[in-house]
Amino acid sequence: MMKDRPELNAKISIQDFKDFYWYKEELINLCRSENLDKGGGKIEIAKRIEKFLKTGKCEGYQAKIPKTSRFDWNTEKLTTETEITDNYKNTENVREFFKNQIGDKFKFNVKFMNWMKSAQGKTLGDAIEQWISITNEIRTDKSHKQIAPQFEYNAYIRDFMKDNPDKTLKDAISCWQFKKSEPGDNKYCKSDLK
DSSP: OOOOOOOOSTTSOHHHHHHSOOOHHHHHHHHHHTTOOOOSOHHHHHHHHHHHHHHOOOOOOOOOOOOOOOOOTTTSOOOTTOBOOTTOOOOHHHHHHHHHHHOTTOOOOHHHHHHHHTOTTOBHHHHHHHHHHHHHHHHHOOSOOOOOTTOHHHHHHHHHHHHOTTSOHHHHHHHHHHHHHSSSOOOOOGGGGO
């Protein structure tokens, strides 16, 4: 028996909240109506709402502590000896530096950007070596790329298409529309085709 998708408001049960798929905008709207902090990513917001539904308390998320470095990644002259600071940003200036050092094949990828965020104290020369290492690893790794948990739609569509090469994207989207309206997880399974 199909359960109707409940209205997302402060009276929703925790189980219903967990069982159904919610768009980020829906989560933000609930935060607005209950004076909850609406900052952060979808997963952070959902955890905040879940805690609110359990405790009735409005707790915000911790904003990042302001950066202390005054290094301007937009305008400073960059060299291989430039130290990666606590306020590092992927700017056009940085992109141009890497393109000049590595060549036109350079582009930011998630793994490299994550490494840069945790590379305070290392140099841009170290970053070049790391980019080359990561790029070689990506080229030789033939496994599925990890899809972040907040991108349930993308993961569902990828898994549906892999399991059903004879089906169309339209079929996948149709199954997704049904799946997300049902209680439970939003992961693809073969029985979704029924």
